[in-house]
Amino acid sequence: MVFISVHADNGGDVIFCSSDDVRFYIRCQDLEYLTEGFPAGDQISSSEVVPLxxxxxxxxxxxxxxxxxxxxxxxxxxxxxxxxxxxxAAEKYVVHSAIRVCVMRMKDFLDVEHAEEIFNFAARHNGHESLIFAVAPMFVGKELEDVAYIMPADLYIPWSMYREQWLKILSHLTCPLDVFNPNSKKKLWRTRILAAKREIMANPQLIHHLEELIELEKDTRGPKGDDDMNAVLFLWRDGIVEQVKRMRTLKSFVLEHRQRKAVI
Structure with missing residues (x-):
């Protein structure tokens, strides 16, 4: 095996060895002062190499x-x-300063690609609700069975209510034009609305960009009336946009849930 001494000249009196055979010389007093998960100094001899x-x-x-x-x-x-x-590793060895910096840095990776891994990390380790709140708009489309056993128990009911409002709005994303006397324009709109719904299901955050996904030309708005296709589409889409604006955050559901539990 090949060992490389890291920080050997800093007076470290505890030797750790990584899984790929690199030795780290660390000051025991620093570990005891700044961490909680490493063995105490009196449990390790100065010549012992502790594998990690x-x-x-x-x-x-x-x-x-x-x-x-x-x-x-x-x-x-x-x-x-x-x-x-x-x-x-910071969670495992209880290095609080590293945990804080890591959580802050994770917020730079809040996108659909990384949402699930960040959510799973936050759910596994207590005290990271801010991450769950931040990732919730990207993760809300997940089935409950996929999160039920990793979700902190205190968040399960609020999460269910938060997700339910998203599902209700999603259920309204069906073409409002009547199915009678179909024509090419009606078929086109049904196709466009279905495509928009699929995009939102793949990336739930897009529900906040409904006006861009289902774009209507304002200069084609005709007189209000059930028989006017553009008027029907505008009325339908604008109504859903208003529902989206009234959507509550996961954090608001959590706070309400805890307040209600406190008075029971």
């Missing part, structure tokens, strides 16, 4: 948060995979 399950690249970042009187790394150059590996 994480790779050197993760530990190199993590141990930067365990040195007193040194600036914390900002993680600006860390990619998503590296960030999540670091966050899991």
């Amino acid at each position: 399950a994480e790779k050197a690249s993760t530990l190199e970042l993590l141990f930067q948060f365990t040195q007193r009187n040194t600036p914390l790394p900002d993680l600006d150059d860390v990619n998503f995979k590296q960030l999540m590996d670091l966050a899991e």
Whole structure:
């Protein structure tokens, strides 16, 4: 095996070895002061090498948060995979400063591609409701059975109510034009509305961009009336847009749920 000594010249009196055989020399007093998950100094001899399950690249970042009187790394150059590996290690070894910085950095990756992994991390580790609230608009389309066993128990009822309002609006995304006397324009609108609904199901955040997904030409608006196709479409779409504007956040449902529980 090949060992590389990292921080060997900093007076470290505890030796850790990564899963890929890199040794880290860390000051025991710093670990006891800044972390809660590493073995205490009196449990480790000065000559003992403590194996850790994480790779050197993760530990190199993590141990930067365990040195007193040194600036914390900002993680600006860390990619998503590296960030999540670091966050899991920080939770495992209870390195509070690293946890805080990781959670802040995760908010730079809030998109459909990373939503599920961020949600799963936040749900597994208590105290990260801000991440769940932030990712909720992207994750609300998930089936309840997919989140029921990872969702914090205190959030299950609020999440169900939050998701229900999204489903109700989604159910209204059906073409409002009558099916009688079909013509090419009606068929085109049904196709466009169905395509918009599919886009929203794939990326729930798009429900807030309904006017762009279902674009209507204002100069074609005819007189209000059931027999005027444009008037019907405008009335239908604008009504759904108003419903979307009234949608409540997950956080509001959570606060209401806790207030109600407090008075029971």
